[in-house]
Amino acid sequence: FKNQLTSYVQMYLPDCPFEINTTRQYSVIPEGCVTARRPIDRGVIKYLYGFLVSLKEEEEHDLDVTGRNFTIVTSSRSNCSSLFLGPARFVNHDCEGNAELRPANDGMQIVATRYIRIGEEITVKYGSHYFGEDNCDCLCATCASIGRNG
Numbered sequence: 180f181k182n183q184l185t186s187y188v189q190m191y192l193p194d195c196p197f198e199i200n201t202t203r204q205y206s207v208i209p210e211g212c213v214t215a216r217r218p219i220d221r222g223v224i225k226y227l228y229g230f231l232v233s234l235k236e237e238e239e240h241d242l243d244v245t246g247r248n249f250t251i252v253t254s255s256r257s258n259c260s261s262l263f264l265g266p267a268r269f270v271n272h273d274c275e276g277n278a279e280l281r282p283a284n285d286g287m288q289i290v291a292t293r294y295i296r297i298g299e300e301i302t303v304k305y306g307s308h309y310f311g312e313d314n315c316d317c318l319c320a321t322c323a324s325i326g327r328n329g
């Protein structure tokens with residue numbers, strides 16, 4: 180718990196390069212997103228990481244039934260579901276994301292794959308079929324800009 184709390188508190192440190200914002204890219208209801216507070220070079224984005232907490236089958240079912248808005252990640256290796264907690268859980272998908280998720284110790288870190296401008300949303304590609312076959316239901320900014328899907 181202490182590590183998870185620390186990950187959120189670190190967002191308020193002066194050297195934190197990102198902030199949690201809102202977007203209406205995917206819904207008329209504002210949803211969370213992560214934007215660059217300052218220019219970000221390629222590489223690990225300081226403080227932008229998340230923790231995986233294993234879920235039991237009944238816990239996952241309870242979250243589905245209650246409609247609680249949690250990020251659930253299913254491992255392709257173990258086929259086990261986990262809650263994804265920490266600031267990285269607010270990083271949204273884009274088919275041409277400017278960052279990627281990488282395993283790190285007890286969780287995942289976000290690594291910029293290119294220069295990210297101030298105010299730009301930090302995004303990762305969740306997968307090629309995360310939003311249906313070939314992401315046919317994707318609503319990301321890239322798909323919207325070329326008139327694909329949604």
